[in-house]
Structure formats: structure tokens, C-alpha cells
Amino acid sequence: MRVIKVGSYEEMSRVAANIIAAQIILKPDSVLGLATGSSPVGTYKRLIEMCKSGDLDFSRITTVNLDEYCGLDGSHEQSYRYFMDVNLFNHVNIDKANTHVPSGTASDFNQECKRYDQLIEGLGGIDLQLLGIGHNGHIGFNEPEDFFEKGTHLVDLKQSTIDANSRFFERKEDVPRQAITMGIKTIMSAKKVLLIASGADKKEILEKALYGPITPQVPASILQLHNDLTVVCNVD
Numbered sequence: 001m002r003v004i005k006v007g008s009y010e011e012m013s014r015v016a017a018n019i020i021a022a023q024i025i026l027k028p029d030s031v032l033g034l035a036t037g038s039s040p041v042g043t044y045k046r047l048i049e050m051c052k053s054g055d056l057d058f059s060r061i062t063t064v065n066l067d068e069y070c071g072l073d074g075s076h077e078q079s080y081r082y083f084m085d086v087n088l089f090n091h092v093n094i095d096k097a098n099t100h101v102p103s104g105t106a107s108d109f110n111q112e113c114k115r116y117d118q119l120i121e122g123l124g125g126i127d128l129q130l131l132g133i134g135h136n137g138h139i140g141f142n143e144p145e146d147f148f149e150k151g152t153h154l155v156d157l158k159q160s161t162i163d164a165n166s167r168f169f170e171r172k173e174d175v176p177r178q179a180i181t182m183g184i185k186t187i188m189s190a191k192k193v194l195l196i197a198s199g200a201d202k203k204e205i206l207e208k209a210l211y212g213p214i215t216p217q218v219p220a221s222i223l224q225l226h227n228d229l230t231v232v233c234n235v236d
């Protein structure tokens with residue numbers, strides 16, 4: 001595990017974007033696993049700048065996102081598909097057909113989970129997975145549980161996650177109660193994992209995840225077993 005401590009959100013974003021840029025330059029047809037939330041917004045901004053200045057080419061890149069809310073379609077402003085379009089895809093030369101987010105409006109979620117796992121497998125797996133971490137240690141929407149869920153699956157979001165995410169919705173009642181998320185095995189199968197965390201409120205959970213016992217009660221703790229994990233953080 002490599003832990004890169006930085007002094008600000010901006011610095012975290014620059015370092016994370018540089019690591020992703022290096023991946024794209026070294027392997028222009030990379031499969032990138034992407035995250036939403038506040039943590040990666042600055043990283044995506046920086047990647048957009050690099051693309052606009054001609055330093056980065058997304059034309060052969062494929063992306064697979066970690067998760068999506070159930071019940072929201074891609075045109076909903078709080079859907080993760082919408083987030084990705086607005087914060088990254090609309091501004092870089094990526095082929096939208098090569099950007100994948102689980103469907104939040106599938107008629108059969110079990111089928112959608114299977115389809116998503118097969119899609120990732122068919123792409124040859126993920127080259128670099130970008131992750132944020134929730135205050136309860138979740139990665140993607142893998143919430144604290146008694147066991148690690150392996151594949152893409154449906155989750156009942158914990159109240160703490162609903163509360164944290166309600167900041168993006170007009171009313172707390174509007175926050176979806178369920179989501180579809182990549183599982184731990186898929187995340188752990190990524191060749192490289194890049195975890196970013198910013199803010200003093202993430203310090204305690206990040207320490208637990210990186211140095212505490214490996215337990216499904218702190219889903220991110222499994223990352224200690226990944227052999228190419230880079231953490232870029234600003235939590236002090």
C-alpha cells in the first residue's frame with residue numbers, strides 16, 4: 001500500500017488526476033472504474049483540463065461506474081449517470097457508448113446485476129479503480145455487513161448513508177433507499193486501486209480501513225489485501 005498525504009483537496013485532486021493520466025498514457029485503451037460523490041469532482045476537473053489542453057486522450061477509454069441509485073434514470077439530476085455526464089463525460093473526448101453505469105431503472109435488478117458483472121468480465125476487468133470512502137467505511141455502496149458481497153448486487157442503504165447523501169436532494173424522503181453496486185470481488189480484481197479521501201471527518205474511518213482489522217463491518221478494510229493500492233488523502 002502506498003499512502004500519499006497531501007495538504008488540500010486541490011492537491012489530492014491533482015495527484016489523483018496525475019495517477020489516472022499516467023494510466024491512460026501508458027495504456028490508452030484502459031478500463032477505468034469510476035466513482036461519484038464529492039471526493040472525485042476535483043480529480044475529474046483536472047482530467048478535463050488535461051484533455052482540453054491536448055495532454056490526454058479518452059478516445060479509446062472505457063469506463064465502468066461503481067454504482068447507481070435504484071429508481072432514478074439517467075436524466076434525473078441526482079442519478080450517478082447524470083453526475084458522470086456533467087462532471088466528466090460531457091467534457092472529454094470519450095465515446096459515451098463506452099461509458100457504463102448500472103441501470104437504476106432495470107425491470108429485473110438481478111438480471112441487471114448479472115449483466116453488469118458479465119460486461120466487466122467481457123472487458124477483461126478493470127485496469128484502475130477509483131474509490132471514495134463513506135463515513136461508515138463503505139466503498140461503492142458496499143455497506144457494513146456480516147459478510148463481503150462478491151458480485152454486483154442490490155443494497156438497502158444504511159440510514160447513515162441516506163442521511164449523508166440527503167445533502168444532494170431537496171427532501172430527505174427523495175433519497176432512494178436502494179442502490180445497485182459493484183461487489184467487493186470485482187473491486188478487488190481491479191489491477192490497481194486508487195482511494196481518495198479528503199476532510200478531517202474521514203480521518204477516523206480511513207485509519208480504521210487502512211490499519212484496523214479486515215472486516216466486512218468496515219468494507220474498505222479489504223483493500224489492505226490489494227497488492228496495488230494507492231491512497232491519496234488530506235484528512236489531518
Ligand code: F6R
Binds near residue numbers: 036039133135
Ligand atoms: C459513489 C461511491 C461512494 C462514495 C462515498 C464517499 O460512487 O461509490 O462510495 O465514494 O460515499 O462519498 P463522498 O466522496 O461524497 O464523501
